[in-house]
Amino acid sequence: MQITSSIKIGISACLAGEKVRFDTGHKRSNFCMDELVHHVEYVKFCPEVAVGLPIPRPTIRQVKVGDTIKVCGPDGSGDVGEQLTEYGKRVATEQAKSLSGFVFCAKSPSCGMERVKIYNEAGTGNTSEGIGFFAKQIMTHNPLLPCEENGRLNDPHLRENFVMRVYVFKSWQELVASPVGLHELTQFHAKHKYLVMSHNYESYRALGRYLAHAAAEPIEQVKDNYISGLMNALSSPASRKNQTNTLTHLQGYFKNDLSKIEKQELCSAIDEYRKGLVPLYVPLTLLKHHLKVHPNEYLAQQVYFDPYPNELKLRFGI
Known part of the structure; x- marks a missing residue:
């Protein structure tokens, strides 16, 4: 990216x-x-x-007083x-x-x-339902x-998901920093197609359908609806099942290019990932290798292959 x-x-x-x-x-x-x-x-x-x-300073905590939550010292003083x-x-x-x-x-x-402690007024109990x-x-x-x-x-899955969302959101911010139309939005979506698929297949289909029929809507509304749908689709770590489905889709692009042994090797890598025997970067590395040997312009632009710097090694643990 x-x-x-x-x-x-x-x-x-x-x-x-x-x-x-x-x-x-x-x-x-x-x-x-x-x-x-x-x-x-x-x-x-x-x-x-x-x-x-x-x-230094005295500790502060959230304290529920009636229907109000204060942020104050343990004795109830100094509400900030x-x-x-x-x-x-x-x-x-x-x-x-x-x-x-x-x-x-x-x-x-x-x-x-989340899960911030809210103490009762007497300080004798608390619940973990507050937000800072x-x-x-x-x-x-x-x-x-x-x-x-x-x-x-x-958590390696939450860490990878957070960094990925940061990079996608930054890419979006750069896109909309200048005037954009439906064409630019469609191009942006095309680059993120397999990344979305790996997280939420239904959102992948819904976002594509939405952009395909959005010509009559005001572009600002389309932008708001699209980025909301995209970030919601990416909000949770991708499941192993969805990742496997995405890897299998990508594998299909090489069906006429690989030898029998290469196909078996790639199938095995994807299946071993599905079973939890190897991390995601193993089948991804193979796919990226085949993409270099057999260039495909559409696949080369897919954010899924490199959503953030490889130096972070975030896919080594998922």
């Missing part, structure tokens, strides 16, 4: 190694700061410091919920539009995407923005 300008990702500052936590510590993400950092530009945020809390919300709205509407993804600090009362006040604003105002938490990035 060709990206012509730097990819900007928002990140909780503590994950970038900055000592901004309540205890002057950090929660540095090795993946973000040792691997992904070579391919993206980070924009760092610590909402708690941004609203005026000092370093409103300030965190306003700061989140400001970042979401002024800065997040230039971002192609966001990595949040898990379980934080300000930055957690800052993170909520970013996600609410930018529903298509790829977002993930540091802990979940330890």
